[in-house]
Amino acid sequence: MAYEPKPESRTEHADAPEWKLGKSHRKVDAMERMRGVTRYTDDIKLPGLLHCKILRSPHAHAKILSIDTSRAEAMDGVHAVVTGEELSIPYGIIPWTPDETALAVGKVCYVGDGVAAVAAVDEDTAIAACAAIEVLYEPLPAYYDPEKSLEATAKNADGSYTGADGKGVAINPYARRGNRSKNVVLEFGEVDPAIDQAELIIEGDYFFEGTTHGAIEPHCAVAKVEPNGMLTVWSATQVSHYLHRELAKVLERPANTIRVIQPPLGGAFGGKSEPFDLEFCVAKLAMKTGRPVKCLYTREEVFYSHRGRHPMKMKYRTGFTKEGKITGVAARTFLDGGAYSSFGLVTTYYSGQLLCAPYRFPAYRFHSTRAYTNKPACGPKRGHGSVQPRFAIEVQMDKAAVELGLDPFELRRRNDIGAGGETVNDFKIGSNGFLECLEQVEAASEWTERKPELGYGRGLGVAGSTYISGTNYPIYPNDMPQAAVQVTLDRSGRARVFSGANDIGQGSNTMLAVIVAAELGLELDDVRVLSADTDLCPVDLGAYSSRITLMVGNACMEAAQKLRRKVRESVAKRWEVPKKRVTLVERKAMDIENPEQSVPIAEAFQWAESDHGLLGEIGSYNTPKDRHGDYRGGTIGASPAYSFTAHVADVSVDPETGVVTVHDIWVAHDCGKALSRRIVEGQMEGSAYMGFGEAIMERHDVDPDHSGVHIGPSLLDYRMPTFLDTPDLHALIVEAPDPQGPYGAKEAGEGPLHPSIPAIANAIYDAVGVRIDTLPFSPPKVLAAILERQEKERNGELPVFKADKRGDINDGRRSA
């Protein structure tokens, strides 16, 4: 079924986009970054700058009996010390779960919890002062497993929660339900009968071990109190607006006395999408000392601050007809949340709500429980909440395809939800290019030709997914626009864009420049984007949920089109031609019917300024509020538009060692409309790269046998893929324009990650006939599974896998 966009498309001028949209562009900030002159947060130097270090807990769970800072305060070069009592107002990125404080108050909840902060003349002095702070702890029992943690607290008759064994205590000091951070049960349709009566039932237990963002730039913040009392905070954050709000709350200052600036950012991936202790500490210390203060996390601190992907234990039941149609899906999931909520309320919903496409689920239930544990808090990482369950769902699909003797592509096609429909949880799907994504990766990987030829040890796997382009409801309830942009034009033929959006390296400033250049006939060099400064820019909610292209893009398009109308009108008036004959292109205004007639764009702007006064327009965007479910939680995860992705992975598995080599990943992604092609490709490749690392190499965990210390908080121990590890990545852009997006555009930054892991898992099965349902797919795990299968093959319990292709190293590519 082809999806017809509504006639009232948001794009007013069909001719405008062709000038710049959909091309490959140089990023607007590339030149400065290339020369090393870009000033990231840590590159900021201010006169009299003090340096802050944070003393961190060596215990996973302990009461703080006393803190004595007197020796530290007496040290030469130490200007101030701050402890939790001075910043005791609890906050949280989700307004319903304010359950953390800038520094520990009364107790510490994980190894690495901040206890006190020092401002001193240099880092060494601050470190020495931290060492001179005396903290007396009384250790408490620590919990590292979500289910054990849940069992450790029990509800009393009076409704309160205490330790179930009389000793244990709730981990989080603000928790209201013991160690249960969030519990969500949502059921759509008659799930159990739909599965029980199915012709094929696939059941599986999956475990996703945590991973972290690993942005190359460590977190950093600088604060300064201006002589007039204004507080300025520069921070490597991806949510300057939310940081602004939380600073006001915790520091008990009106928001209009605080300015938050996000300097150019060295990567984030979700790891900088909420306030961190360092921002409050530098602000407080700057207020106490009257001098500017900087804090830069060490790499070790970056690992402990975490907020990365939740470990999830997932039990899935999926029913299928013998034709391969899904009859129902039931999921039971435990999320290991770490010590604080972070985005956990949303993650718990997302772990079920975001999975209802691209396949039609006639009946669906998910029950997700998030537990507090004595670990670094988990939060959002690229593909928030849905990467883990997507792994389970797509492996379930693959198991069904094997059982039913169906090609896994065919099984997916038969369950495609299509465009313009509604999911089982009542989300309205707009455009949907999933079938084309499947087609593209199938063709590019030569699936049909190669797969039957692959020898033992070599395999192909496929997986699909969907993701949101922002969410319809903001984090704190309000009716104001989710995105807003101001654009001004000047007499020299330039445009300035003021946007609250956070460019975190994904290229959103370039995206805005492309839209303005396209609408106003400018080169990208003519557009200056000023972003993420709460004093200069309108509010934007930040770089998360893949919301910027759709939301800020729409706002920017509106402002740019208003200006375009004014300029065309003024030019048309002087040429005495109808407005529609004037176009803006190649730095000039031009008569479409008589291209000889043109005027430089600067002059056209001057004509328009003469007619209209100063050329400045605003655009804003708010989400549709009629595209979600009418039930508790039915708004969470509902998006204006959904992207779709398919991957094929080509892997080798060495049956002697269990080493998995991923040769190629083909990633086809429906981004609606690629506004800037190479940037979209970069996002797709970056996503596939990151997913590959999570599948094969990365482990973020603490060691319970070493009192909750991280297993390897360094870039040597935490194994991010290098040039040598990374497979060949093939980005295949699919465009199914969505009427909700600017020029039809949807997201491209997170969706393309989702199928990486299951595609690799399914390819491993195709290579050696074993299912690895726990991440990562490390050699010992893979080897053990292979040996187990071989044992069963010897005993006649299983057929010999690829018996006809043993010893065959055919990679499926026929020689010409």
Added chain:
Amino acid sequence: MVDSKRMGRRERGGSPSEGEGAGEGLTRRGLFRRLGVAGTAAALVNSSCKVQDGELEAPAVDLGPDTSGAFGLDAAPLNFTLDGKAVDTKAEARTTLLELLRLDLDATGTKVVCDRGACGACMVLVDGVARNSCMLLAHDVAGAEVTTVAGLGASGELSALQQAFVDHDALQCGFCTSGMLISASALLRKGGGPGKAAGMTAAQVEDGLAGNLCRCGTYPHVVAAVLSVAKGERVDRVPTERIALGEDGSKPARAQKGGAA
């Protein structure tokens, strides 16, 4: 203990007289210093080195020769060439090259990412060889020619390699970029220089840059950019229009790669 103590990075912020030498935490720089003073801890003669923490005080036994006044306790003169300009400065023995560049010489194009030689973001050329500046002491480059990212192009212009990085969108957030450029420059130099390494393969580039981590996943674009320069495909300057419109260069064929165990 996991706190920041393991990682010392002294920054000077206040007036020069303030807090000098107060740092006695367990830091790498502190370690060098402590090695220097261990033998005299019982009778400290160097007034700039105050031991304030009783527990940290070294035992009152003679552990070695008297090092009072020895090299390393105070900043010592250091001369080298930085991005083509002579540098005449002073540095303590414990100061790393990275710290000297960023804190004292304002060469902030070179980035602090891991400070442990694991990521390559702080790479500089030392006499043409790519080195992690966090793993060198400042005095290691005495008399040497040091080139940072800022010194790769002629003043105000991009080198062919930098231009190719822009063309191929070989950066997203750009935080690893300065290290990547240094590594790639060293590789190209080894291969004969820009335009003179036509035989360079993708596998060689991947090998040569394996010490540089990128989390945005730009590796394929970096490889394409380096190969284009090796083959001399890129002229030094590109008209703005051409950059803006972009070119759809086909991706280079790549060798099969080793596994990720």
